[in-house]
Amino acid sequence: xxxxxxxxxxxxxxxxxxxxxxxxxxxxxxxxxxxxxxxxxxxxxxxxxxxxxxxxxxxxxxxxxxxxxxxxxxxxxxxxxxxxxxxxxxxxxxxxxxxxxxxxxxxxxxxxxxxxxxxxxxxxxxxxxxxxxxxxxxxxxxxxxxxxxxxxxxxxxxxxxxxxxxxxxxxxxxxxxxxxxxxxxxxxxxxxxxxxxxxxxxxxxxxxxxx
Numbered sequence: 242x243x244x245x246x247x248x249x250x251x252x253x254x255x256x257x258x259x260x261x262x263x264x265x266x267x268x269x270x271x272x273x274x275x276x277x278x279x280x281x282x283x284x285x286x287x288x289x290x291x292x293x294x295x296x297x298x299x300x301x302x303x304x305x306x307x308x309x310x311x312x313x314x315x316x317x318x319x320x321x322x323x324x325x326x327x328x329x330x331x332x333x334x335x336x337x338x339x340x341x342x343x344x345x346x347x348x349x350x351x352x353x354x355x356x357x358x359x360x361x362x363x364x365x366x367x368x369x370x371x372x373x374x375x376x377x378x379x380x381x382x383x384x385x386x387x388x389x390x391x392x393x394x395x396x397x398x399x400x401x402x403x404x405x406x407x408x409x410x411x412x413x414x415x416x417x418x419x420x421x422x423x424x425x426x427x428x429x430x431x432x433x434x435x436x437x438x439x440x441x442x443x444x445x446x447x448x449x450x451x452x
Contacts, residue, residue: 264296265365267395267448271429272363274450275391277302281360284387286348286379287367290317297363298340305359306343307333307351314343330355349382359387365395369408376411380419389423392451398431399444416449424451 277283279301285294288306290313297304298321308314314336318325325336325343333346333355344351348367362383371379396411413428420426430448438444 263292265293265395267430267446268293268296268363268365268393271393271448271450272300274429275361275393275452277360282356282358284356284359284362284390286362286364286383287370288317288343289313289366290320291365292320293363293365294341295321303340304342305356306341307348308343308345309347311345314345317343348379351386353386353388356386359390362387362390362392362394364392366408368394368411369397372409373415376415376419384420384423392420392424392449394449394451396447396449397434397438397444398447399438399442403442404438410444411447413447420451426451 280303282303282305283297285291285297285304285306288294288308289310290308294304294306294317306317308317311334318336318338321338321341323338323341325338328335328337330344331352332350333344336343336345344355364383368376368379394416396416397408398412399410401410417426427450428447429450430446432446434444434446
């Protein structure tokens with residue numbers, strides 16, 4: 242997949258402006274709407290070295306992630322101050338520590354057996370990182386490997402023709418095409434981004450709860 246080599250290159254070249262330095266405010270505000278018990282397993286697709294995973298661990302959840310770049314995964318564990326146990330599972334590498342498992346490689350190689358029972362999915366930067374064509378297969382794969390686990394899904398909406406690159410715009414009708422048959426969908430928030438993307442493209446943060 243051509244896109245995979247682009248993402249790996251971005252990590253190698255440190256083009257990681259997409260990596261947040263603070264925990265996502267929408268995660269903190271809305272995660273409780275998933276009604277999870279402490280100890281529940283949360284799946285974070287295309288997780289990078291997101292600081293949101295540290296927040297989920299602190300809140301008492303078990304976290305399973307998948308990430309293409311091994312550089313990102315190494316840095317995630319370094320920043321958590323944790324020494325991972327590294328093994329091979331199928332075609333993927335598995336980095337493990339207490340309550341945290343991260344698979345290194347292509348998300349389409351991750352199986353339901355690898356994940357085990359998933360209680361919820363937190364999709365902050367995954368769907369918006371993929372092209373429209375890939376998003377169709379991604380959403381289907383996510384549903385299959387998680388057995389339609391509930392999701393907190395964060396998207397962006399903007400005029401795609403103004404910026405044809407990641408993070409992509411994922412409009413409401415597309416989210417419904419992927420998920421409406423399988424979930425009850427609730428729009429939790431649609432907020433204009435102050436200053437827009439790149440300071441010039443009007444855009445909104447959108448938060449969906451899929452149960």
